[in-house]
Amino acid sequence: MAVLLLAEPDEFSRQALTLARGLGEVETVSIGADAGLPVERAHVAEGLGAYAPGAWATALEEVIDRVQPSAVVAAGTERGNEVLAHVGARRDLPLAANCVALGDNGGASPGEPLTVTRVRWGGSLLEEARIHSPLPLLSVAPHTVVAAEGAGSPAVETFTPALSESDLVVQVTEHVDEVANGISLAEAKVVVSGGRGVGSADGFGILEELAGVLDAAVGCSRVVTSAGWRPHTDQVGQTGTKVSPDLYIACGISGATQHIAGCKGAKRILAINSDAEAPILASADYAVIGDLTEIVPAITAELRKARSA
Ligand SMILES: Cc1cc2nc3c(=O)[nH]c(=O)nc-3n(C[C@H](O)[C@H](O)[C@H](O)COP(=O)(O)OP(=O)(O)OC[C@H]3O[C@@H](n4cnc5c(N)ncnc54)[C@H](O)[C@@H]3O)c2cc1C
Numbered sequence: 001m002a003v004l005l006l007a008e009p010d011e012f013s014r015q016a017l018t019l020a021r022g023l024g025e026v027e028t029v030s031i032g033a034d035a036g037l038p039v040e041r042a043h044v045a046e047g048l049g050a051y052a053p054g055a056w057a058t059a060l061e062e063v064i065d066r067v068q069p070s071a072v073v074a075a076g077t078e079r080g081n082e083v084l085a086h087v088g089a090r091r092d093l094p095l096a097a098n099c100v101a102l103g104d105n106g107g108a109s110p111g112e113p114l115t116v117t118r119v120r121w122g123g124s125l126l127e128e129a130r131i132h133s134p135l136p137l138l139s140v141a142p143h144t145v146v147a148a149e150g151a152g153s154p155a156v157e158t159f160t161p162a163l164s165e166s167d168l169v170v171q172v173t174e175h176v177d178e179v180a181n182g183i184s185l186a187e188a189k190v191v192v193s194g195g196r197g198v199g200s201a202d203g204f205g206i207l208e209e210l211a212g213v214l215d216a217a218v219g220c221s222r223v224v225t226s227a228g229w230r231p232h233t234d235q236v237g238q239t240g241t242k243v244s245p246d247l248y249i250a251c252g253i254s255g256a257t258q259h260i261a262g263c264k265g266a267k268r269i270l271a272i273n274s275d276a277e278a279p280i281l282a283s284a285d286y287a288v289i290g291d292l293t294e295i296v297p298a299i300t301a302e303l304r305k306a307r308s309a
Pocket of ligand 1: 194195196197198220221222223224235236237238239240251252253254255256257258259262272273274275278290291292293
């Protein structure tokens with residue numbers, strides 16, 4: 001039996017493909033155009049406009065009915081989770097979100113519960129779950145599985161899903177550009193992030209300057225967005241963006257588990273904090289203990305000096 005993967009042309013779907021392959025032969029379902037993943041068969045829904053979770057779920061359900069898969073997988077992105085949640089709610093099926101691995105019975109035979117490991121509580125614990133379902137729905141936590149490589153030239157089957165008005169009740173009407181300095185937080189190689197220790201919205205000026213020198217994106221903690229110093233789109237953490245840069249510079253951030261859940265994918269963390277006992281030091285690769293209003297401008301000045309030399 002085939003495994004269906006809701007696929008978009010991005011790294012997250014490639015990561016989900018790796019996990020889905022452990023369940024059987026994968027066929028992709030994409031909206032608008034083939035996602036270009038290395039699979040044998042791709043189903044492409046045509047005639048859909050802007051993203052509408054109900055419409056995507058209907059498209060996916062049409063392929064489910066046609067293919068009768070053994071499982072349905074999506075990337076654990078906001079879209080992937082949202083579309084699978086719609087399918088689960090409509091069909092009264094459980095959804096195991098944020099899976100990171102399959103259990104020993106990855107290719108469980110029909111009737112047997114499928115076992116998976118998934119991240120819970122913002123990444124602070126791993127849960128082993130048994131899914132008792134005639135059709136397991138799984139999403140794959142971003143950055144936890146190696147992405148499948150290679151380009152695909154699958155046999156593409158296009159179809160036009162029969163949408164109802166209710167499928168379009170929720171749909172994207174406008175895109176607001178979140179990209180600062182042309183660098184998106186989720187994809188930045190360097191992130192300069194600030195917490196309560198920055199002190200104010202204006203205090204972020206020195207972080208912006210450092211980010212400019214490093215071609216970095218600026219992020220922040222939830223305290224900062226709650227205070228209105230930065231927009232919610234800049235928030236890193238369990239309820240914000242998950243980042244995986246080469247370097248994450250945490251300035252005046254204490255390192256609450258909910259914040260670390262968003263930045264633990266970073267290759268290196270540099271903490272700048274006045275408190276030598278701050279919890280972030282347990283996650284940091286490098287630390288500078290001191291006042292960020294002195295340290296951040298000093299780093300910027302040194303970088304500028306080094307580059308002009
Ligand atoms: C359900 C839930 C979800 C949450 N989701 C998120 C989330 O997605 N992201 C998130 O960030 N938080 C989240 N939180 C909140 C989280 O628990 C913390 O409250 C928050 O991360 C703390 O932010 P902070 O580190 O900026 O502030 P604080 O914890 O107050 O830390 C400030 C730090 O700044 C340092 N500091 C102060 N002045 C200076 C200075 N001049 N120079 C250098 N260092 C200085 C201090 O030593 C301290 O370590 C969530 C909480 C809950 C309950």
